[in-house]
Amino acid sequence: MSQRMKPPMGEDNAWWWDMAAAGELGIQRCKSCQTLRHPPTPMCGQCRSIEWDSIASSGKGVICSYTILTHPQFPGYEYPLIVILVDLEEGTRFTSQLVGCAPEDVDFGLPVEMIIQEDPDGFKLPVFKLQEKH
Numbered sequence: 002m003s004q005r006m007k008p009p010m011g012e013d014n015a016w017w018w019d020m021a022a023a024g025e026l027g028i029q030r031c032k033s034c035q036t037l038r039h040p041p042t043p044m045c046g047q048c049r050s051i052e053w054d055s056i057a058s059s060g061k062g063v064i065c066s067y068t069i070l071t072h073p074q075f076p077g078y079e080y081p082l083i084v085i086l087v088d089l090e091e092g093t094r095f096t097s098q099l100v101g102c103a104p105e106d107v108d109f110g111l112p113v114e115m116i117i118q119e120d121p122d123g124f125k126l127p128v129f130k131l132q133e134k135h
């Protein structure tokens with residue numbers, strides 16, 4: 002399989018990919034008002050502070066929305082591709098991919114947990130799987 006395209010990385014988001022490479026799902030946090038935000042931006046939308054740090058998400062959440070992609074197909078992904086919008090426990094939303102499950106098994110409100118998918122070239126990407134039933 003050919004390699005997936007790498008995300009553009011700059012000053013505003015390289016830290017997030019560094020956390021992913023370390024196995025964590027990062028969420029940016031305003032140092033002034035503690036508001037969590039994703040995707041990373043230079044300024045807080047609540048209080049306009051440019052001071053921020055980050056926390057590691059628990060990686061747990063529920064499926065808020067999803068779509069099944071069959072076309073167009075990009076290299077490095079397996080199709081059909083299940084793209085999900087996750088409501089994380091921390092309160093932010095995260096767009097990702099659901100793996101290890103068939104498209105007909107996806108539904109709104111299902112609990113999911115983050116796992117790190119490592120490409121053959123070592124690139125690490127946070128994706129999600131359905132939480133095991135207990």
Ligand SMILES: [Zn+2]
Pocket residue numbers: 031032033034035036045046047048049050
């Ligand atoms: Zn703020």
